[in-house]
Structure formats: C-alpha cells, structure tokens
Amino acid sequence: VTEPEQTEETVPEETEAAQSEEPAAVPEETPKLTLEAVKAQPGQTVTLTVTISGNPGITGMYFGFDYDKTLLTLEDYSCPSEDFAQGDWTVGIGQGEKALWLQPDETKAEGAVLALTFRVSQQAGLGEIPVTLTDVSAVDAQANEVEIACVPGGVTVSLGLVGDVNGDGEVTNADLI
Numbered sequence: 001v002t003e004p005e006q007t008e009e010t011v012p013e014e015t016e017a018a019q020s021e022e023p024a025a026v027p028e029e030t031p032k033l034t035l036e037a038v039k040a041q042p043g044q045t046v047t048l049t050v051t052i053s054g055n056p057g058i059t060g061m062y063f064g065f066d067y068d069k070t071l072l073t074l075e076d077y078s079c080p081s082e083d084f085a086q087g088d089w090t091v092g093i094g095q096g097e098k099a100l101w102l103q104p105d106e107t108k109a110e111g112a113v114l115a116l117t118f119r120v121s122q123q124a125g126l127g128e129i130p131v132t133l134t135d136v137s138a139v140d141a142q143a144n145e146v147e148i149a150c151v152p153g154g155v156t157v158s159l160g161l162v163g164d165v166n167g168d169g170e171v172t173n174a175d176l177i
Contacts (some may be wrong), residue, residue: 001089031055031138031146033063033113035131035153043122048131048153049080050114057106058146064098065116067131072155073122076117083109093117098135106141120157130154 031054040046065074074093079085084107090100091114098113120129132152140146165175 029054031058031148032132032151033061033136033148034151035133037153037156039156039158040120041159042120042124042157045075045117045119046155048116048118048155049112050116050133051111052113053110055108056146057108057111058138059104059106059141060100060102061113061148062100063100063136063137063150064096064134065131066116066134067154068129071121071157072118072131073121074116075119076097078117079117080112080115081109083107083111084113089114101141118155120155124145124157126157126159127152128156 031052034051034053036049036051038046038048074097077089077091077093077099084103088102092098101113116133121176124135130152131154133150136148136150137145138148163171163175
C-alpha cells in the first residue's frame with residue numbers, strides 16, 4: 001500500500017501555522033534607548049544624546065558604543081537630566097568605551113540619559129557615520145534584568161549650507177558678523 005503524496009492542501013495545520021508566522025516585532029511597551037542622529041562638518045564637535053522611553057523602573061544600566069574610531073573621537077560626556085545625574089555615571093573614553101550608571105533608588109524617569117561629545121575627523125568624507133549602543137543591560141530595584149531595545153543614531157557629515165560661517169545650520173546675520 002502506498003501512502004498518498006502530500007500536497008500543499010494536505011500539509012498538517014501545525015506546519016501551515018509555523019510557516020505563516022512573521023518575525024516578532026519589538027512590542028511598543030518595551031523600553032528603548034535611542035541615540036540621536038545629528039549633522040556635522042569635518043572637524044566639528046557634536047553632541048549625541050542618549051534618551052530612554054518606556055522606562056519601567058531601573059536602578060542601573062550598562063552599554064558600550066560602536067562607531068568608526070577613525071572618523072569619530074569620543075571626547076567627553078555629561079548627564080543632562082537631574083533624574084539620571086543623581087546616580088553615579090562612569091564612561092570609559094578611549095579604548096573599550098562603555099557606560100555604567102548606578103543609583104540606590106529606582107527611577108521611572110524618561111528622556112535624556114547621557115550626552116556624548118564626539119569630534120568628527122578632518123578626513124571624514126561626506127555621508128553617514130553610524131553610532132550604536134552595544135551589550136545593553138539594565139536592572140530594576142530587585143536586581144532583575146530589564147530588557148531594553150536600542151535605536152541607533154550617528155552623525156551625517158556634510159559640507160553645510162553656503163554662507164553658514166558659524167556652522168549652526170542656518171544662514172543668518174550671525175554669519176555676517
């Protein structure tokens with residue numbers, strides 16, 4: 001006795017369901033760290049701000065930075081938010097750049113977390129220099145890991161506007177002076 005040949009119509013229901021599943025998207029309620037995207041000219045200093053949204057309550061965060069070190073140099077950092085400034089920030093500048101933030105009390109604050117100051121190389125060509133956060137982890141007050149998604153940013157290198165002498169992205173009387 002020969003078994004009937006299986007066709008698409010006789011594929012078991014489980015297989016059909018598995019084949020039709022789409023990759024899971026990040027739920028909207030998942031906390032996100034977003035790195036700003038800015039424009040700059042070769043040789044300029046720019047600040048990229050890291051922001052958090054959907055914060056469920058954290059007491060600590062850790063992440064690294066990934067970017068082309070021949071085109072950007074991390075020079076400094078600051079914490080623009082009082083909610084995150086009361087904790088203890090440590091940012092490694094140079095080799096192995098990573099950020100660590102800890103505080104004794106949980107915060108559900110959202111917005112600016114950290115401002116990173118980069119210098120764009122004089123040799124940077126026109127185009128985008130992506131900057132991403134890597135190895136992101138966070139913990140809540142009970143030391144449970146909090147999953148955080150990341151949205152990359154970076155620097156778009158351009159020559160700017162003709163007549164924009166001060167590099168602020170506008171041609172105004174300030175450029176004349």
